[in-house]
Amino acid sequence: MNRIVEKLNEDKKLLSIYFTAGYPNIDDTVVTIKNLETNGVDMIEIGLxxxxxxxxxxxxxxxxxxxxxNGMTTEVLFTQLEGIRETVSIPLIIMGYFNPMFQYGMEAFCKKCKELGIDGLIIPDLPVDVYHNEYQAIFEKYGLINVFLITPQTSDERIRYIDSISNGFIYMVSSASTTGAKSGFGDEQTAYFERIGNMGLKNPQVIGFGISNNETFTQATKYAKGAIIGSAFVKHVTKHGVKSINGFVDSIIK
Known part of the structure; x- marks a missing residue:
């Protein structure tokens, strides 16, 4: 069973952390992954x-x-991740844009992910119908889950289509804006969370964009299986470095 599915089956609310590979320093990638797992994070999104x-x-x-x-490339990331499964057991997801993967070769990229122990991909600019028609068979061949994003503007029809071809979780974007920490969620976002929750989708939802502290994590996970923190974590390591991860995680899931 894919590690993402195993994690989703656990009886707990999940914390997923996004970080940018090769930041703040080129050699921080593996250190960040190991520290996040040690400090209780459930899933990790590795930003390419x-x-x-x-x-x-x-x-x-x-x-x-x-x-x-700093010199980060697809090849450098893959080299850094060699042997990662000797020490890390939680789900690892690569989040990146389609062009670098396409340039690498989509099947070659997926094959390499499987060899390294990557469990899934998030590709925000890969249209769901293009994935379904051209790439789903490749993902399934290599045991990778493709995670799709939905927003408050995504139609119910589109959401049900995404749900029908997904086999992990749906990344539920909390607002139509770009990523970034927010102070809290308003009535409009709460209504959106409730609407999606009432659709009876087969895939659990994990909420991202605007999660930055214990308050927003608690709000989001009231309506979803888990929450994703990106910008707030990147800001933290920018200021404090990757060796201070324990304090950040503790502040979220205290």
């Missing part, structure tokens, strides 16, 4: 830096730019 990350807010955009300047 891209020069034009359209779905990301300024914090993650800046970290991607810095990581690229």
């Amino acid at each position: 830096p891209f020069s034009d990350p359209l779905a990301d807010g300024p914090t993650i955009q800046d970290s991607s730019t810095a990581a690229l300047k």
